[in-house]
Amino acid sequence: MSDFLIVGGGVIGMMTALQLADAGHAVTLLERGECGREASWAGGGIVSPLYPWRYSAPVSNLSRWSEGFYPELALRLLEETGIDPEYRQKGLLYLRVDDEPQALAWAREVGKPLERVGPDFLYAKEANAAPGCDGALWMPTLGSIRNPRLIKALRTRLVAMRRVTLKEGMEVTGLQRQGSRITGVETATGSVSCERSQVIVCGGAWAAQLLAGVGINLPVRPIKGQMILFKAPQGLVQRVVLMDGRYVIPRGDGRVLAGSTLEDVGFDKTTTDDARDSLWHSAVRIVPRLADCEVEHHWAGLRPGSPKGVPFIGALPGFDNLHVNAGHYRNGLVLAPASTRLLVDQLLKREPIIDPEPYRPTEALSW
Known part of the structure; x- marks a missing residue:
């Protein structure tokens, strides 16, 4: 059984899987279609909020960290996969x-x-x-990345990693709960046990639908x-x-x-x-x-x-093994490196790159 089970194979889910596998953990990633073919593919790839001065500090803090990380990530993926994500820093x-x-x-x-x-x-x-x-x-200093190629490179890297099990065409239709634990995920082809795994929902625009089944009202x-x-x-x-x-x-x-x-x-x-x-x-x-x-x-x-475009990142209240990383609004690609690193820091009990409090899901969530 994997240490972590990720629901959703967009850029958030794939970067989370990459970091957890880099840290030596076994990861299973479930994606209802083909990895990265939803919002991650559809966006433009600008590595900044459009008008960054109009955003709140939580968004700006994630954005600044991510901007500094993208050049390194693009070079790594090119070296490891031969696929160039085409990071361009031309202002x-x-x-x-x-x-x-x-x-x-x-x-x-x-x-x-x-x-x-x-x-x-x-x-x-x-x-x-x-x-x-x-x-x-x-x-x-502003850069852009060719997101379809970034997605292709991330997927290629994950497929090559022994610690990652990538299951595409597997739509998660519900979560199985016993007390404070998620014990399995329901899919169109049967259930997947995850009683001993930490479960991370990275379902983008579909995250709220999935979490509603276990009583979480996520405003996404x-x-x-x-x-x-x-x-x-x-x-x-x-x-x-x-x-x-x-x-x-x-x-x-x-x-x-x-x-x-x-x-x-x-x-x-x-x-x-x-x-x-x-x-x-x-x-x-x-x-x-x-x-x-x-x-x-x-x-x-x-x-x-999501409200004010601030993503929800962290453990969900009332559960021992359920986490979320969703609600990035227009800035999923922009914020992906920092938001996934912030969650992985919490999952692995490391010092977080920034204060996690502004992104923490709370008990009373509503739109």
């Missing part, structure tokens, strides 16, 4: 920021490089950006986001550019992602023409030359929405 340009004074004050307070630059600097960095801007905010719900992908010539966009809440993200092969919508429509992942048109117009406002490029793909994913 971010913010166009038309309404709360610029607050942004600059936040940057000074946390020691983050962020400065106001003029139009000459802006167009030297991004020649095809929206014309006529009188300047921008520039964050030179799906928030749909749609994105489009342009087949653009290499070099058309060099770095992440953000304007009016929408963004474009370049990939190493020239493709450009544009996102994203925010839709509270339950578990509906249907793409819509209205969203596609809205995303196209936003992208073309940011980089007008994208109007000449083919839209190669249009998709939707479900973010695990």
Whole structure:
């Protein structure tokens, strides 16, 4: 029997499994579909909250730790798997920021490089950006990662690890409880015993549904986001550019992602023409030359929405062996290294990287 059983094979579940296996523990990971094919695949891969100064300290603290870890993780996975997650640290340009004074004050307070630059600097960095801007905010340290390749690399590494048992196509439909312990998980193909295991729910937007069966009211719900992908010539966009809440993200092969919508429509992942048109117009406002490029793909994913975007990380009250790591909202990829490390620190009784208290699930959870 494994020391740990993880429910959910997104980036949170896979990074948790990797760290526990690195520490010498046997891990079983159950994923209802294919690992990483939900929100982890659907996101854009910006390694920062979009407007970080607008977030609370708990989100910012996780984000800062994760940003510093991604370069190391990308190099490790490339070396171990031969798959390049394409971590790119080329900075971010913010166009038309309404709360610029607050942004600059936040940057000074946390020691983050962020400065106001003029139009000459802006167009030297991004020649095809929206014309006529009188300047921008520039964050030179921001990076992005190509999340589908990150997911592929993580999965490949886990499959190769002797201590990890990866079971895909195994949907968990419920948890079996005896007193204060989870003794098994119910799946579409039968039950899996975990009486002696620590159980970790990393089910993203589906985490609340699973935990409701054992009396936990976790305030996490799906928030749909749609994105489009342009087949653009290499070099058309060099770095992440953000304007009016929408963004474009370049990939190493020239493709450009544009996102994203925010839709509270339950578990509906249907793409819509209205969203596609809205995303196209936003992208073309940011980089007008994208109007000449083919839209190669249009998709939707479900973010695990939570109050104020602060994830729930830690042991669930009333249980001896049940834990959660869910509710990252728009920042699952951003916060994954830190949030998984924080939970693993607690599971292994290590000194936590940051104070775990702001993320601790409590008895009276409600939306």
